[in-house]
Amino acid sequence: xxxxxxxxxxEETRMDKVNAELVVLTYGTIVAQLCKDFDSDYVEVNKxxxxxxxxIGLRLIEDYLAKSNTVRRCANFRETAEMIAKVGFKIFLNxxxxxxxxxxxxxQFSLVFDENPFADFVELPDDGRAQDExxxxxxxxxxxRGALEMVQMQVEAHFISDVLRGNDTTEMRxxxxxxxxxxxxxxxx
Amino acid sequence: MVVYSFYIFDRHTECxxxxxxxxxxxxxxxxxxxxxxxxxxxxxTTTAPHTTASDNNNDAKLIFGTxxxxxxxxxxxxxxxxxxxSFRTAHYKLHYYETASSLRLVMLTDTATPSxxxxxxxxxxxxxxxxxxxxxxxxxxxxxxxxxxxxxxxxGLDQFVRxxx
Amino acid sequence: MAxxxxxxxxxxxxxxxxxxxxxxxxxxxxxxxxSKTAELSQSSxxxxxxxxxxxxxxxxxxxxxxxxxxxxxxxPVGLKLLDLLLTxxxxxxxxxxxxxxxxxxLIKINLxxxxxxxxxxxxxxxxxxxxxxxxxxxxNEPLVxxxxxxxxxxxQLNCAAFVAGIVEGMCDGAMFPARVTAHTVGGxxxxxxxxxxxxxxxxxxxxxxxxxxxxxxx
Numbered sequence: 098x099x100x101x102x103x104x105x106x107x108e109e110t111r112m113d114k115v116n117a118e119l120v121v122l123t124y125g126t127i128v129a130q131l132c133k134d135f136d137s138d139y140v141e142v143n144k145x146x147x148x149x150x151x152x153i154g155l156r157l158i159e160d161y162l163a164k165s166n167t168v169r170r171c172a173n174f175r176e177t178a179e180m181i182a183k184v185g186f187k188i189f190l191n192x193x194x195x196x197x198x199x200x201x202x203x204x205q206f207s208l209v210f211d212e213n214p215f216a217d218f219v220e221l222p223d224d225g226r227a228q229d230e231x232x233x234x235x236x237x238x239x240x241x242r243g244a245l246e247m248v249q250m251q252v253e254a255h256f257i258s259d260v261l262r263g264n265d266t267t268e269m270r271x272x273x274x275x276x277x278x279x280x281x282x283x284x285x286x
Numbered sequence: 287m288v289v290y291s292f293y294i295f296d297r298h299t300e301c302x303x304x305x306x307x308x309x310x311x312x313x314x315x316x317x318x319x320x321x322x323x324x325x326x327x328x329x330x331t332t333t334a335p336h337t338t339a340s341d342n343n344n345d346a347k348l349i350f351g352t353x354x355x356x357x358x359x360x361x362x363x364x365x366x367x368x369x370x371x372s373f374r375t376a377h378y379k380l381h382y383y384e385t386a387s388s389l390r391l392v393m394l395t396d397t398a399t400p401s402x403x404x405x406x407x408x409x410x411x412x413x414x415x416x417x418x419x420x421x422x423x424x425x426x427x428x429x430x431x432x433x434x435x436x437x438x439x440x441x442g443l444d445q446f447v448r449x450x451x
Numbered sequence: 452m453a454x455x456x457x458x459x460x461x462x463x464x465x466x467x468x469x470x471x472x473x474x475x476x477x478x479x480x481x482x483x484x485x486s487k488t489a490e491l492s493q494s495s496x497x498x499x500x501x502x503x504x505x506x507x508x509x510x511x512x513x514x515x516x517x518x519x520x521x522x523x524x525x526x527p528v529g530l531k532l533l534d535l536l537l538t539x540x541x542x543x544x545x546x547x548x549x550x551x552x553x554x555x556x557l558i559k560i561n562l563x564x565x566x567x568x569x570x571x572x573x574x575x576x577x578x579x580x581x582x583x584x585x586x587x588x589x590x591n592e593p594l595v596x597x598x599x600x601x602x603x604x605x606x607q608l609n610c611a612a613f614v615a616g617i618v619e620g621m622c623d624g625a626m627f628p629a630r631v632t633a634h635t636v637g638g639x640x641x642x643x644x645x646x647x648x649x650x651x652x653x654x655x656x657x658x659x660x661x662x663x664x665x666x667x668x669x
Contacts, residue, residue, distance in 0.1 A: 116488035116593065118535075119566045120496045122528045127503055130524055149502040152337055156501070159419045160494050162386050163411035169367060184500075189495045217486055218531070219302045221480055223469050247297070247387040260477075263470025279388065282299040282350055296481035420494065420598035422501035422610065 103179040107187030112163050117191075121195060128233060136174070137222070139230035146148045150239020158244040161185055174273050176198075177250065181241065181271075194269075195260050206258075210267040221261050229261060241271060246249050249277040261279055288396040289447050290378060293346055294414070294434070299354070299366065301346035302428040302434065308396055310378045320411035321339045334436050336451060349392055371403060385410060484539060497598050504610055506619040514608045517538050522616035529620020536561050546657070547625050551586070551655065554627050558618055559588055559656055567594045567618075571651075584652040588618065591645040611649050618651055625656075628656040 128146065134142040135141040161167070165184055171177040178196045186192050186208075215234045222225040232238075238254040246251045251274040258264035291306035334438040353370065372381045374397055381393045383406035391406040417439040418424050424433030471477050507520040536557070537545050546556040559571040567590075577585035593611040600606050611633040619631040630653075639647035 112492035112494060114490035115493045115496050116493040116568065117486045118532075120491045120499065121486065122531060123496060123499050125505070126524045126528050127499065127506075130506075130529060145506075148504065152426050152505070153498040154504055156419045157494070157498055158387050159385070159389070159415050162576055163415045167386055175503055189487075190491050191491055214486070214489075214491060217481070218478060220469065228470055249388070260472045265333075265472045265474050265476075280298050282347070282354060287556075310521045346506060404471060420501065421600055422504035423599060423601060423605070423608075425505075436602065438600040 100179055100183070101204050103183035104193075105181075106153050106165055107184040107193065108190045110184065112164060114247060117214055118217075121214055124215050124236070125218065127236075129164075132222075137224065137226070139227060143230075143235045146235040147242070148219075148234035150241075151243035152239075154240040154243020154245070155238070155247055157189065157240060158247040161188070161244065164188060170192075174203055174206075174250075177245070178202065178271070179210075180215035182208060185244070198270075205272045208269045208271065210269070215221075216259075216261055216267075221262060228261070231260060233261050234259070234267070241269075246277065251277055253273050271284055287399045287451055289399075289451060290394040292394075292409075292443070292447070293349060293392040295346075295350050295390040295392070296428055297351060298427075298429075299345075300429065301350065302431045304342060304346055305440075305443065306342075307451075312377065320343065336441075342362060349380075350390075353390065353392060355378070357382070357384065381406060383407060383410065400413070409446065413439055421444065449450065463573075466579055483535075489538060490519050491651050493594075493597070494633040496595075500595060500610075500613070503596075503613070514605060518612035518615075521610060521612040521632070522619065524622070525613040525616020525618075526620040527624075529617040530624040532562060532565070533621045534618065538626065548627075550666065551627065551659065554622065556589070558621055562617070562621060563590075564667070567630060574583075582654075584655045584657065586655075588651040588653065589648065590614075590651070591637075593649050594645060596647050596649070609635045609649060611651070615651050618653065622653065622655070627659050629659070630654045 101276050103223065120161070123203050128142070131142045131145050132139070135145065142274055161184070161246065167180075171180060182196050186194055188274045192210065192212045192214065194210045196206055197209055198207040215237075219233060221231060221233065232255075233254065238256065241254045252267055252271055253274055254269055254271045256267070256269050260267050287301075289307050290310040291304065293301055295301040296302050339343035343360050356373065357370040360368050369384070372379055374380075377397070378394050379397050379399055381395065381399075383391045383403055391404050391408070391409060393406060395402060418434055419438060421433070421438075423437060424436060428434050454645055501526060504517075504521065507517055507524070511517045512521055533547070537547060540561075548557050555574055559574045563569065563571045569659040571588045572591045573587075573589035575587040577583065577587065579585070590611070593614060595614055596609070597609050615633040619629060622629040622631065632652050632654075633648065634650045634652060635647065636650050637643060637646040
């Protein structure tokens, strides 16, 4: 079954490791710098994080493919979800979010994060706005968008809840917009 | 084993890196490139005695057109999981490796060389990913080859390929 | 240990402060030392660092400016790590360092081991009598530069400026104000064992040396 195969792949893929707090604090200082640069315009900060994530996704997918030794494309979007949760998140962030809330057409699902290392030391600013406007881990949405674009899937991803905002769960919604065709070489003159 | 040349094409079909170690043997002197012989449509013949940048550019385009057509044909006939691996002419063998992210690696060797699939895979995981993809000073997109020709990648590639010969 | 700046001053009366999840998933319920030995993939760090560098690059005019920005981004990390590392020491050694040497050892040993899995390679005092305020922490192969190939036209650049910022944050937090900069000293010659060798030059403010001299007398 695809699910257990993905779990095994996630467990077995070896990555060089570094101290988790180096990663977590580095992410923290990136978000803090954006809040400073954009004068606590959190909507803009979300956008910037998504953009950074997108750039990371374009790179990270190559690492994912190389390390997990993936050659074959996923047969369908459900398999893609399995690979994201059980291989991608496992090898890069050492967590396995739960896949849930599929729509009946199989084009939308949620990832629910029991753990989120990025949020380890975080409390949002108590300014009456951050908890309503900032999606602290928004970079992850961009990562998925960029990574999946490289394997020819256009998706939309956004958080719909976050424990940092006082919600009971952290949940991201991912929708498949379309599969992207191969780019063709330009016609000769 | 002799490696003649090596090319990388990105998902936008652009040649973002090429390197040649030795010119492949040709039947006629002055031909643009041996690879061109296999490429439809027939190449426009150049009479330039030396390989110029624009020749290289044309070679790359011809090579891409050829491997892209072959890859599409292979998939059409053999199904989506089938992969175009190599072809051989009287003078050289062309090896092809494509990643799920649509990066295409091409290597030209002498005809006796066995499959270079694993070699191309190694170049992808150990050199491309480590030194181009992860390099913060290299851009994410490599239009015009930007960020690919960095010291670590070039040195690593040259050492790796020379080690094979 | 909020990662974001203080916002307390901005609360108006009618706001009840922050909301917390009903299941108690807050930083106050989470053991502070849980992630002490946790590991994440080095790639994740490389990608975040990569974005930090290119984001900084878009907002600066030159290499010095870029290094300054990376330094600024490291600074808050150093401040936080000073507290975090000290609280994790046995009660006896939890006090903040009182001398330059104690501080530099904390950096060379504790900070480096925590972040990079090994001590820094060397610690030196400037031998130049004109600069008694300068110390050098040497790292033969900075982890943050693992994937960086600096193009010739930027050869002055050392992205370990981020680490220099972390060190500076620790010094400032411990009340040893200093300027810390990263310099590549590894040669390009064939056979050079550590081409990426980096010196973190720690230049303390004059008052730090004055105080140190007074303590020495006492």
